[in-house]
Amino acid sequence: MTDSNAPPRTLSVELGQRGYPIHIGRGLLDDPDLIRSKLGKGRVMVVTDTEVAPHYLGRLLAQFDDPAYVVLPAGEEHKKPEGLTPIYDALVATGCGRDATLVVLGGGVIGDMGGFAAASFQRGINFIQVPTTLLAQVDSSVGGKTGVNHPGGKNLIGAFHQPQCVVCDTATLDTLDERNLRAGLAEVIKYGLIEDTAFLDWLEENLPLLLERDTDALVHAIARSCEIKAQVVADDERESTGRRAVLNLGHTFGHAIETLTGHRDWLHGEAVATGMVMAADMSRRMGWLSQDDCDRVRCIVRSAGLPVTPPPADSAEFLKLMARDKKVAAGRIRLVLLRALGNATLEADYDDKHLHATLDAALD
């Protein structure tokens, strides 16, 4: 469903001098002023990939005088240090200087890579995020995390670099396949679980509309997700207090699933969805959630068409993969758990038996 008169929404990420607006609405890609008002004096370089370019590159380029662009091969396998070379080469070849602005058009992979190229070219140039997947619109384009993968781990090489603005055009979701739409919803559900039970109520009611891509529902879901993420990021921009870690609800379990399946068979959002169900189960065993709360989590994940059970695995091996997480400190796996629905915390002090019971039950 694409007809709507819903006005676009604008949120602010409050980070002092590095604060920036997030614009959300249908058709924003055709608004000539949103992005142009954020450009410096220098040249514009659009970075996108081979999947997104045919749909949206031409429309975006039409907004700028004499823009340059570079189209990267699509796919997470190109998200590595060498993958940045075409961006740097294009910036140099087109005479982009410190006053250039890099506009990143695409999903999470292209956003992370383009953002890191912007962070590191000439020690940092301006950039603008134009995310074209639901996952990127509610998650990776907000918060300033940029980077590439290393064989030793995802996003091991990167920088914190905040954009000048984020433009989420819900019309770009028209070309998103069903499975990726659902995977993006996993992160939307996450925001309700960690921070906002009213939003969770709203989601339970409006999931069907979201799955139909109703514009009003999408704008609300994206806006509320970005608001919650922006608030958490403003509280802890560089992950120094542990507060920002709550955004990783389900991710430690999820990363183990992704590694177990070679980062091929499961989408990130799918792994996070199952991870959230597992985190809820463990939170119940800790005595924090009721069985009813737990059923609610499982039910909303399932209603979004997302998996609630991990792939078959040995629980000792699963545990070993969880221990590779970046949140491990002093040899202890720190887990984001739910003290209640809408109240996530990072926990290191838990009884291992609850973790083992969760793994045994899920991997049974």
Place this chain on the structure above:
Amino acid sequence: MTDSNAPPRTLSVELGQRGYPIHIGRGLLDDPDLIRSKLGKGRVMVVTDTEVAPHYLGRLLAQFDDPAYVVLPAGEEHKKPEGLTPIYDALVATGCGRDATLVVLGGGVIGDMGGFAAASFQRGINFIQVPTTLLAQVDSSVGGKTGVNHPGGKNLIGAFHQPQCVVCDTATLDTLDERNLRAGLAEVIKYGLIEDTAFLDWLEENLPLLLERDTDALVHAIARSCEIKAQVVADDERESTGRRAVLNLGHTFGHAIETLTGHRDWLHGEAVATGMVMAADMSRRMGWLSQDDCDRVRCIVRSAGLPVTPPPADSAEFLKLMARDKKVAAGRIRLVLLRALGNATLEADYDDKHLHATLDAALD
């Protein structure tokens, strides 16, 4: 001359939460507390190169419990994105996490590379600079500029990343060859020219002692140089106001010389030395310096055993190479010139005839 009872000096770089101390003295590499007091809880990874490792790596490693290290091939030709791979690989292979500290032992190349690896690994880990050349001690280790080269230009890929501390052990200069010692003095002279005529007076008197590597003289020269640089950096950490650009006195002329000679025949400090003489000449033509001031600049550069004349070149070609400088804005070459000795400013508004006259005279 290496015997001295001069106490070590400690300066502060005032950058709020990112401020840090610079320690300068003979034998500091053997002081177990200086560096150890700045380490986090995590692992120590020492990064050095094949030239420096035989002299100082063992002594530095002896200070830490279970340190890891990586030895890179020496030479500016390795200062490129791929050159960082061994550092990232070593960090991953030794299980270094966000709480690790990277200790960078070497000259400017290794400092820039190690610093950028620290800036980008896990989106930024702590690092400590232990510069072992005079150039690195007075220049590249202070101010937080890190990075690698791109075929399109030096230091085009990098980050601003401030160290936890800088340890300048003047004893490491014992193994520095004469030519590199003199090249380092070019930057020391620069600080007198841009900011402090009393320091310039002191240098004119004490150059012989510095060339003999007298400890007291070295400690004073390094400390005063770092003080001036730290003050300029504190005023303009990210080169946003133009203030920091004064540190580039002689560099726009110098970069043209380096490019002209393929970055092989001239050391950076040598090119900067000649560049400062050319900048002084142009400042005289602008009516800001007297002939006597100009002679003073030429004389101190010559006394340090540094070149005062560029290599033979066509002045139009020289100008074209100068126009590749990062300080070019709106197509105009901005030059650091001297309003007076001890008073450098960044100038875009000058009569081109003075620049042409300087080039014609120097390249005659």
